[in-house]
Amino acid sequence: MSYHADDKGYYGEFGGAFIPEMLYPNVEELRSKYLEIMYEDSFQKDFHQLLKDYVGRPSPLYFAKRLSEKHGCKIYLKREDLNHTGAHKVNNTIGQILMAKKLGKTRIIAETGAGQHGVATATVCALMGMQCIVYMGEIDIARQAPNVARMKMLGAEVRPALSGSRTLKDATNEAIRDWINNPLDTHYIIGSAIGPHPYPDMVTRFQSVISEEIKWQLQEKEGRELPDYVVACIGGGSNAAGSYYHFLDEEEVGIIAVEAAGKGIASGESAATSALGKIGIIHGCKTLLMQTDDGQITEPYSISAGLDYPGVGPMHSHLHQSGRAEFYSATDDEAMTAGLELSQLEGIIPAIETGHAFAIFQHKKFKADDIVVISLSGRGDKDLNTYIDYFKLA
Amino acid sequence: MTNRINQKLQENGKLLSIYFTAGYPSLNDTVHIIQDLEKCGVDMIEIGLPFSDPLADGPTIQKSSTAALGNGMTTERLFEQLAGIRETVSIPLIVMGYFNPMLQYGVDAFCKKCHEIGIDGLIMPDLPLNVYRSEYEEIFKKYGLINVFLITPQTSEERIRIIDEASDGFIYMVSSASVTGSKEGFGNTQTEYFERIATMNLKNPQIVGFGIKDADTFEAATKNAKGAIIGSAFIKHLTTNGISQIEAFVKSIRN
Numbered sequence: 001m002s003y004h005a006d007d008k009g010y011y012g013e014f015g016g017a018f019i020p021e022m023l024y025p026n027v028e029e030l031r032s033k034y035l036e037i038m039y040e041d042s043f044q045k046d047f048h049q050l051l052k053d054y055v056g057r058p059s060p061l062y063f064a065k066r067l068s069e070k071h072g073c074k075i076y077l078k079r080e081d082l083n084h085t086g087a088h089k090v091n092n093t094i095g096q097i098l099m100a101k102k103l104g105k106t107r108i109i110a111e112t113g114a115g116q117h118g119v120a121t122a123t124v125c126a127l128m129g130m131q132c133i134v135y136m137g138e139i140d141i142a143r144q145a146p147n148v149a150r151m152k153m154l155g156a157e158v159r160p161a162l163s164g165s166r167t168l169k170d171a172t173n174e175a176i177r178d179w180i181n182n183p184l185d186t187h188y189i190i191g192s193a194i195g196p197h198p199y200p201d202m203v204t205r206f207q208s209v210i211s212e213e214i215k216w217q218l219q220e221k222e223g224r225e226l227p228d229y230v231v232a233c234i235g236g237g238s239n240a241a242g243s244y245y246h247f248l249d250e251e252e253v254g255i256i257a258v259e260a261a262g263k264g265i266a267s268g269e270s271a272a273t274s275a276l277g278k279i280g281i282i283h284g285c286k287t288l289l290m291q292t293d294d295g296q297i298t299e300p301y302s303i304s305a306g307l308d309y310p311g312v313g314p315m316h317s318h319l320h321q322s323g324r325a326e327f328y329s330a331t332d333d334e335a336m337t338a339g340l341e342l343s344q345l346e347g348i349i350p351a352i353e354t355g356h357a358f359a360i361f362q363h364k365k366f367k368a369d370d371i372v373v374i375s376l377s378g379r380g381d382k383d384l385n386t387y388i389d390y391f392k393l394a
Numbered sequence: 395m396t397n398r399i400n401q402k403l404q405e406n407g408k409l410l411s412i413y414f415t416a417g418y419p420s421l422n423d424t425v426h427i428i429q430d431l432e433k434c435g436v437d438m439i440e441i442g443l444p445f446s447d448p449l450a451d452g453p454t455i456q457k458s459s460t461a462a463l464g465n466g467m468t469t470e471r472l473f474e475q476l477a478g479i480r481e482t483v484s485i486p487l488i489v490m491g492y493f494n495p496m497l498q499y500g501v502d503a504f505c506k507k508c509h510e511i512g513i514d515g516l517i518m519p520d521l522p523l524n525v526y527r528s529e530y531e532e533i534f535k536k537y538g539l540i541n542v543f544l545i546t547p548q549t550s551e552e553r554i555r556i557i558d559e560a561s562d563g564f565i566y567m568v569s570s571a572s573v574t575g576s577k578e579g580f581g582n583t584q585t586e587y588f589e590r591i592a593t594m595n596l597k598n599p600q601i602v603g604f605g606i607k608d609a610d611t612f613e614a615a616t617k618n619a620k621g622a623i624i625g626s627a628f629i630k631h632l633t634t635n636g637i638s639q640i641e642a643f644v645k646s647i648r649n
Contacts, residue, residue: 018493020450020519021544022568024553163456164446176449177573183548184571281494281520282447294468295498296446 009197014314017196073366087378095206100187113168114306115147117191122156192236193313196284207242260302330359351378409621417467443491515540575626
């Protein structure tokens with residue numbers, strides 16, 4: 001079985017490009033050129049140079065000794081939190097800004113939930129001197145104020161999405177509408193492994209640097225390239241896609257996804273798409289989707305703005321349906337507890353999104369000699385207010 | 395029987411088509427609005443099936459969709475409302491919506507229901523041409539439904555030819571690069587685009603949509619094309635005036 005996109009952008013029955021005709025020229029231009037551009041020598045050289053000198057890659061693969069002792073297995077942390085801008089998001093925005101330049105685009109739009117992708121996009125736009133407009137749900141603007149300020153300082157314009165639930169889903173709708181209105185000069189930097197083909201595959205390939213590094217780093221530390229498990233949190237699923245990519249065809253590597261259960265899967269306030277969703281169309285792709293029986297997309301909930309999305313990338317829908325990946329979900333409380341534990345055992349305060357990945361230890365027991373790599377996708381600075389409120393730290 | 399859309403397209407004169415969101419302003423206004431529009435001389439109606447995330451629509455239609463869903467509109471309810479519509483209405487009726495609600499209803503079941511009601515065609519902006527042709531064309535044809543495709547100023551000539559070949563009613567010509575309801579009048583760019591399409595001698599007539607809101611824009615849009623579609627401007631009229639003054643709106647467009 002293939003776990004990669006076919007030439008029409010399908011992962012099994014998921015994926016494709018369900019876009020209105022207004023977007024066809026842009027998406028088709030990207031589809032017909034992305035692989036060729038990405039694998040040009042000059043593009044690869046620029047991409048890897050920036051990842052090294054600007055982002056600070058390779059990110060360390062860190063053996064978490066105390067966490068390992070606590071949970072009775074060998075835990076390695078892939079330190080995407082140490083990237084410039086504080087999360088894995090920048091791997092993709094570096095790639096896409098170079099792509100936009102090759103396509104001759106001068107104006108960049110993006111959607112953001114927690115603000116990490118917005119900051120990563122504003123950052124590369126500043127780097128390249130490009131105009132940057134970030135759409136962000138009005139609710140998220142209120143709960144992620146530091147990231148809004150960062151985007152503005154980087155020269156980006158932050159436009160509030162006022163429709164629907166005023167969160168990530170609606171910010172994505174607004175970005176798509178902007179692209180319909182500005183088809184010629186604009187490139188849309190989607191921040192997750194979602195959207196119409198070729199976005200899920202393109203974003204996954206840019207993020208695949210994560211698993212590429214894990215392989216040789218683990219070889220250095222353990223004398224083997226393959227861990228027993230790779231664990232990542234999933235909203236749309238870009239850090240997960242990048243962390244899994246080079247292990248997908250290695251069936252002996254267990255793939256583990258942790259979604260946001262919010263207040264509990266059955267609570268009506270959740271974002272656990274694999275448990276609650278069924279196949280449908282969102283933002284141009286066919287994937288598992290939280291919706292009513294009537295096909296209206298429902299409002300998700302999670303304490304973490306970055307996982308607060310009613311769909312999941314089509315690759316992950318396929319990994320779920322085919323049984324290649326094990327899917328778990330962690331509640332707000334479990335994720336917050338896991339974040340506190342990581343802070344106090346290893347001195348690393350994770351993003352709340354990332355806390356969900358660490359909640360795996362509340363759900364699954366690993367064997368003593370299991371090597372478990374966890375994608376530490378982002379740092380928790382942006383979430384301090386939420387942590388303060390939750391743990392009454394003030 | 396020839397599809398009502400094809401019959402209508404044979405008639406002389408320019409066609410006025412009106413879009414409205416089913417379930418707005420009130421849940422049960424659907425049939426009244428359709429009957430009134432026909433009485434006022436409208437040639438064709440697009441019944442909007444509301445969707446939670448209408449990507450190609452501007453704020454006016456978004457808001458009417460959200461309100462309609464809040465009023466309790468569903469796919470099944472719309473079909474119930476339309477059940478007897480052919481006893482009183484004879485102009486072409488088109489259902490316009492997004493693909494996900496249709497997919498959840500079941501594409502075959504949805505088309506079958508449309509056929510039973512007497513719907514003539516569908517416009518599903520996010521059901522792309524290639525997917526339609528490979529997976530759904532046979533179902534649409536089985537139930538005698540015309541699928542209407544869109545073109546925009548950015549659509550290449552090559553693709554317009556492909557779309558023309560795949561169409562068997564009219565081509566929905568999006569007037570400018572925009573979501574619905576967002577442009578002020580028509581400039582030279584639109585005029586050039588309208589003329590360019592007119593000289594292509596397409597087999598299907600074109601009906602222009604997006605940005606038509608009054609007599610001037612209707613006239614400009616139909617100078618070359620067979621007709622024009624008004625959506626957001628009509629929704630705004632309903633928002634301000636309710637459903638009792640539909641005739642005044644239609645007369646302001648075309649006497």
